[in-house]
Amino acid sequence: MVDCIFCKIINGEIPSSKVYEDDLVYAFEDINPSAPVHVLIVPKEHIASLEELDEGHTSLIGHLHLVASKIAKERQINESGYRLLTNVGKDGGQSVFHLHYHLLGGRNLQWPPG
Ligand code: 5GP
Numbered sequence: 001m002v003d004c005i006f007c008k009i010i011n012g013e014i015p016s017s018k019v020y021e022d023d024l025v026y027a028f029e030d031i032n033p034s035a036p037v038h039v040l041i042v043p044k045e046h047i048a049s050l051e052e053l054d055e056g057h058t059s060l061i062g063h064l065h066l067v068a069s070k071i072a073k074e075r076q077i078n079e080s081g082y083r084l085l086t087n088v089g090k091d092g093g094q095s096v097f098h099l100h101y102h103l104l105g106g107r108n109l110q111w112p113p114g
């Protein structure tokens, strides 16, 4: 068993503000939001990062993208626009090593990011 903060959030050991849940994915509010909408969407399976994905995860990741789009519609940022991103490794700024996608919106996001 890996000691993983997001696994603990998924199984309820650590409280979170749930946004969405199904058999495959869990979504919750980021504890330190950097935009009016900042939701983290994670696979329930512990996968350390995008670098750990293989062909067997193709439908899972496709499903996760559809969940992101659904949440964007629910939060009414689908028309103004939003960003879905995953940080990978040290230079990517990844701090939690359980694959997660940031859904960011509700303000004009800068590009390129810092
Ligand atoms: P990363 O830097 O790995 O891409 O993003 C990790 C994100 O997880 C950060 O935006 C951080 O605010 C969020 N985070 C870290 N610990 C917790 C926590 O215990 N609860 C919640 N809701 N978010 C967390």
Ligand code: ZN
Pocket: 002, 004, 005, 006, 007, 008, 045, 046, 047, 097, 098
């Ligand atoms: Zn985990």
